[in-house]
Amino acid sequence: MPAPNLFLIYVSDAEAATAFYSNLFEIEPTFTSPRYVAFEVAPGVLFALWTGRNEHAVPNTPRTSELGLMVPGPASAVDETFTSWVSKGVQVVEEPHDDVFGRTFVVTDPDGNLIRVSPVD
Numbered sequence: 001m002p003a004p005n006l007f008l009i010y011v012s013d014a015e016a017a018t019a020f021y022s023n024l025f026e027i028e029p030t031f032t033s034p035r036y037v038a039f040e041v042a043p044g045v046l047f048a049l050w051t052g053r054n055e056h057a058v059p060n061t062p063r064t065s066e067l068g069l070m071v072p073g074p075a076s077a078v079d080e081t082f083t084s085w086v087s088k089g090v091q092v093v094e095e096p097h098d099d100v101f102g103r104t105f106v107v108t109d110p111d112g113n114l115i116r117v118s119p120v121d
Contacts, residue, residue, distance in 0.1 A: 005045045009067065011111050012058065017049045020109055023088055025069075058111065066106070066114040070121065075103035081117050090115075 011017035018037045022028060030046075031038040038048040047067075071077045075098075082096050082105050090107040093114065097104065102119035109115065 007045075007047050007067070008050055009048070009109070009111075009113050011049045011051055011109070011113075013110075014049055014051050016110060021047075021049065024085060024090070024109075024115075061112060063108075063112055063114050066116045068116045068118065070118055072120050075119065078103040078105065078117055078119060085117075 009017075014033075014035055014037050018029060018032070021039065025039070027039050027041070029037045030040045035051040036048060037050075038046045041047045069081075071081055079096050085107060086092065092105070092107055094104070094106040099118075101121065104116060104118040106114055106116045
């Protein structure tokens with residue numbers, strides 16, 4: 001059976017969300033349309049932004065999932081990412097702390113989608 005290869009995030013403004021994620025992850029989209037933007041994050045794997053159901057993409061909508069970025073290296077690499085992202089103006093939900101899987105923190109995008117940084121499993 002094939003593995004999942006599309007990870008979709010609802011956003012209210014595709015252009016603003018594209019600018020946010022391009023800046024945050026320092027990547028450029030591989031496909032752009034007015035309501036759907038895709039970033040190839042690995043060969044054949046897409047992280048995409050979609051306004052198709054943007055009534056769900058408001059900050060007060062409860063978020064039950066997280067987008068994750070696992071960074072290689074020591075715990076200080078997670079702290080360095082936190083410092084870099086704070087300088088880019090992200091909204092912090094959880095400051096860096098140690099959890100069962102290592103050093104971690106959580107921020108949100110402008111629509112309230114959660115983004116967790118943690119060490120590589």
